[in-house]
Amino acid sequence: MKITDLVGKTAFVTGAASGIGRAVATTFAAFGAKVTCADLDESGAQSTVEEIEAAGGTAEAVRLDVSSRVEVDQALDDAAARWGRLDVLCNAAGIFIDVLPSLAADADLNRVMQVNYMGSLYAAQAAVRHMLPARAGSIINLSSGGLDSPKPEQFAYVASKAAVTELTRCLALEVGAANIRVNAIAAGYIDTPMIRRGYVSGSGQLDEGRWNETLERYRRFSPLGMVGEPVDVAWTALFLATDMSKFTTGQTFRPNGGFVMPR
Ligand SMILES: NC(=O)c1ccc[n+]([C@@H]2O[C@H](COP(=O)([O-])OP(=O)(O)OC[C@H]3O[C@@H](n4cnc5c(N)ncnc54)[C@H](O)[C@@H]3O)[C@@H](O)[C@H]2O)c1
Secondary structure, three states: OOOOOOOOOEEEEEOOOOHHHHHHHHHHHHOOOEEEEEEOOHHHHHHHHHHHHHOOOEEEEEEOOOOOHHHHHHHHHHHHHHHOOOOEEEEOOOOOOOOOOOOOOHHHHHHHHHHHHHHHHHHHHHHHHHHHHHOOEEEEEEOOHHHHOOOHHHHHHHHHHHHHHHHHHHHHHHHHHHOEEEEEEOOOOEOOHHHHHHHEOOOOOEOHHHHHHHHHHHHHHOOOOOOEOHHHHHHHHHHHHOHHHOOOOOOEEOOOOOOOOOO
C-alpha cells in the first residue's frame, strides 16, 4: 500500500448521496477504500454506489438518519462487521437553515443541531468504539467557512458547525493516545445542491440570473477567482484519511479558495 492510498481500508461516509459526501465517497473508493455510503436519501446513496462500482470500486449503500443514535450505532456496527474493520469516518451529512438570531424558533434550532452536531457526535462515538481496539483511525468532520465570516441568517447553521469544530478538538485530545486522529474541514463556498437550493424559485427551477450573480460575487472574493467544487473538499478529506496526515489531529482545514485567511 502506498501512503497516498486507502487500499485495504474501509470508510463510512454520511451524506454520501449528494454534493461533498458523494465526492468524498467516490474519491475514497477511487483510492482503494471499501466505502459505506450512508444517507437519508437511500436512492441517492445507491446511485453513489453505482458510480463507485462502475469505476471498479467497492461500496454499499445504507439508509441512515444521523439524528437517531440508535440508527447510527446500528449502521456503524453493520459496516464494521461487513468489511471486518473501520478505518475512516467522514461526517458529511448536514442541513442548512436560513433564520435570523432574533427570529429562530426552537424547532429550527433543535433540528439543525440534531442533524449537524448530534449526528456527527453519534457517528464519532460509534466509530471510536470500533477504532479503539485497532488503535488506529481517522475521523473527519464537516465544519463550515461560515465560522470565519459571520452572516446573521446563517447563525443557527454556523452555531451547529462551531459545536462540530469543538467536538473535533476535544475528541482529538481524548483519543489521540490511541492513534485515532480527528480533524475538521471548514469548507468555503462549494457548488452543491445544498447551496443551489437557496436559488430555486417557487416553480422549482434554478433562478439562473441570481445564481450566476452569486457565483460571480464569490469568485471575486477568492484570490484564485474560483468557487469550489465538491472534489476540492474530497482531496482535503483524502489527505486526512490517509497516513499522509499521521502527524495531524485536532485541526480545521480550510479549502476556501483563499476567501478568508485566519492566522
Ligand atoms: N456546500 C458548501 O458550500 C458547504 C460549505 C461548508 C460546509 N458544508 C457542509 O458539507 C456537508 C455536505 O454539504 P453539501 O453542500 O454537500 O450538501 P448536500 O445537501 O448536497 O448534501 C447533504 C447530504 O446530507 C444528507 N442528509 C441530510 N440530513 C440527513 C440526515 N438526518 N441523515 C443522513 N443524511 C442526511 C442529504 O440527504 C444530502 O445527501 C454539510 O455538512 C455541509 O454543512 C458545505
